[in-house]
Amino acid sequence: MDAMTHEKPGRRDTARERETASLVVRYLAGIVHDPLSPPPLPPQLEGVEGLRELAASLVEVSAFAVRLAGGDLSGTLPVRGAFAGALKMLQANLRHLAWQASRVAEGDFSQRVEFMGEFSQAFNAMAYKLDQSQAALRASESKYRQLAITDSLTGLYNLRYFFAIAEKEFRRALRHRRPVSVIMLDIDNFKAINDRHGHAVGDTVLREFSVNLTRVLRGADVLARYGGEEFIVLLPETGPEAGVAVAAKLRKNVEGCFIGLESGCLNITASFGVSSFAAFSGNRLTAAEIMEQTVKRADQALYRSKNAGKNRVTYLEFGDASADGQGVGASRKMRNTI
Amino acid sequence: MQDRKYAFSWALIGNLDIGRPNLGPITRLEVYRLMQYAFRDVIERHCGTTKTDTIFYESGYLAGKEFYGKFFSDIKEFGAFISAVQTTFKDMGMGIVRVEKADMEKKSFVITVSEDLDCSGLPELETEVCVYDEGFLAALLDGFSGERFTVKEIDCWCTGDRTCRFTAEAAGG
Numbered sequence: 001m002d003a004m005t006h007e008k009p010g011r012r013d014t015a016r017e018r019e020t021a022s023l024v025v026r027y028l029a030g031i032v033h034d035p036l037s038p039p040p041l042p043p044q045l046e047g048v049e050g051l052r053e054l055a056a057s058l059v060e061v062s063a064f065a066v067r068l069a070g071g072d073l074s075g076t077l078p079v080r081g082a083f084a085g086a087l088k089m090l091q092a093n094l095r096h097l098a099w100q101a102s103r104v105a106e107g108d109f110s111q112r113v114e115f116m117g118e119f120s121q122a123f124n125a126m127a128y129k130l131d132q133s134q135a136a137l138r139a140s141e142s143k144y145r146q147l148a149i150t151d152s153l154t155g156l157y158n159l160r161y162f163f164a165i166a167e168k169e170f171r172r173a174l175r176h177r178r179p180v181s182v183i184m185l186d187i188d189n190f191k192a193i194n195d196r197h198g199h200a201v202g203d204t205v206l207r208e209f210s211v212n213l214t215r216v217l218r219g220a221d222v223l224a225r226y227g228g229e230e231f232i233v234l235l236p237e238t239g240p241e242a243g244v245a246v247a248a249k250l251r252k253n254v255e256g257c258f259i260g261l262e263s264g265c266l267n268i269t270a271s272f273g274v275s276s277f278a279a280f281s282g283n284r285l286t287a288a289e290i291m292e293q294t295v296k297r298a299d300q301a302l303y304r305s306k307n308a309g310k311n312r313v314t315y316l317e318f319g320d321a322s323a324d325g326q327g328v329g330a331s332r333k334m335r336n337t338i
Numbered sequence: 339m340q341d342r343k344y345a346f347s348w349a350l351i352g353n354l355d356i357g358r359p360n361l362g363p364i365t366r367l368e369v370y371r372l373m374q375y376a377f378r379d380v381i382e383r384h385c386g387t388t389k390t391d392t393i394f395y396e397s398g399y400l401a402g403k404e405f406y407g408k409f410f411s412d413i414k415e416f417g418a419f420i421s422a423v424q425t426t427f428k429d430m431g432m433g434i435v436r437v438e439k440a441d442m443e444k445k446s447f448v449i450t451v452s453e454d455l456d457c458s459g460l461p462e463l464e465t466e467v468c469v470y471d472e473g474f475l476a477a478l479l480d481g482f483s484g485e486r487f488t489v490k491e492i493d494c495w496c497t498g499d500r501t502c503r504f505t506a507e508a509a510g511g
Contacts, residue, residue, distance in 0.1 A: 096437060
């Protein structure tokens with residue numbers, strides 16, 4: 001009689017159970033090892049209750065984890081329980097992060113992550129830095145845009161920008177048959193101020209003069225430095241009478257203004273030329289041609305004010321060619337600027 | 339139904355500054371859950387499970403509709419809307435809202451709510467339980483989009499997940 005024949009039935013059962021348990025462990029380990037190509041259920045384990053379902057869950061959970069680790073956030077995991085739940089929470093967090101990143105890409109820099117530990121800090125730092133960079137860029141862009149359209153000494157619009165606005169305004173005026181006026185003005189005896197007080201004082205005069213003009217004009221009026229001590233004003237929706245009235249108000253205001261210097265007060269005056277366009281009947285000119293001629297007439301009117309003794313306002317009709325050949329070449333300068 | 343006794347109005351919330359000068363507006367979550375699950379128990383006994391779920395979905399929808407009208411009705415941009423919902427939910431201790439997917443063209447969303455009022459921390463059950471939240475979220479999306487949304491909870495703490503996940507689809511989408 002050999003040892004086997006003497007083995008008690010209980011021991012045989014225990015040995016068989018151990019063998020089965022060992023087979024279960026190897027089978028489940030095979031799934032964990034390679035969930036994307038799981039081993040088949042061994043025939044010996046077919047009868048083990050719940051094993052097939054457990055193995056299927058393990059395959060699903062493991063495969064889901066592998067795909068998640070590879071960056072695939074699209075999968076679904078129908079398995080329940082804490083382990084599957086933790087993986088699904090990780091997936092939910094990563095998907096939310098992806099959504100937040102897409103929001104940042106669309107310019108929403110307010111996105112912040114309050115989970116995912118160190119990753120959150122890095123993400124938040126990135127969003128904060130991007131926000132700061134964008135703000136700095138916007139500020140810089142705004143500054144350079146301002147520099148590109150303004151005169152550095154007076155802060156008024158420069159000539160290029162003035163004509164860009166004026167051209168649109170003349171087109172609008174022509175389309176809607178609305179009047180528009182232009183004033184050209186020039187500080188009287190500015191050369192003498194420079195010669196007597198120096199260029200620094202001359203610059204102060206130009207700045208103070210600009211501020212003074214700005215105070216009088218309406219918000220819709222467009223004031224620019226034409227060059228040197230010359231300035232130009234565009235008056236939308238303004239006919240001849242109102243245009244002259246505005247120029248007269250400006251002249252009076254300048255005359256009554258004293259510019260404070262270390263050596264005392266300086267009183268300046270300015271000469272003005274006005275022209276308007278309001279005659280739409282029979283007009284065949286383009287908006288650009290009308291603008292050029294209006295500026296030219298205002299320039300010629302200014303020339304007449306200067307010749308007539310300065311510190312005065314002169315108006316020239318749009319169609320008045322009597323002053324052709326006079327003026328300081330405003331329309332030529334306009335063409336060059338545009 | 340005529341002569342209704344319980345038609346909702348914000349006046350029913352009352353003036354908490356006057357009414358609770360010492361305790362303030364905050365209460366323990368256990369009390370909220372005690373009330374909600376007591377309601378569920380009794381209503382289920384009277385009406386059955388399906389009807390109970392319907393009642394809770396519709397209650398959530400009514401609450402969400404009122405909530406939208408009170409807090410979010412002037413927001414026009416989706417990102418701003420979600421940010422406001424996230425902030426309000428968090429500030430009022432209602433849950434942590436996150437968006438997993440937002441397809442504006444297909445009007446399809448996946449939204450998660452963690453640490454919510456109804457189920458976070460509950461033992462595992464066989465089914466999702468956040469029907470009230472489904473109705474609530476549906477009303478928020480309806481209010482924002484002007485379209486009818488169907489919201490379904492697909493993962494829940496009660497089914498072993500650690501966050502409640504909802505799909506939302508426009509009825510005609």
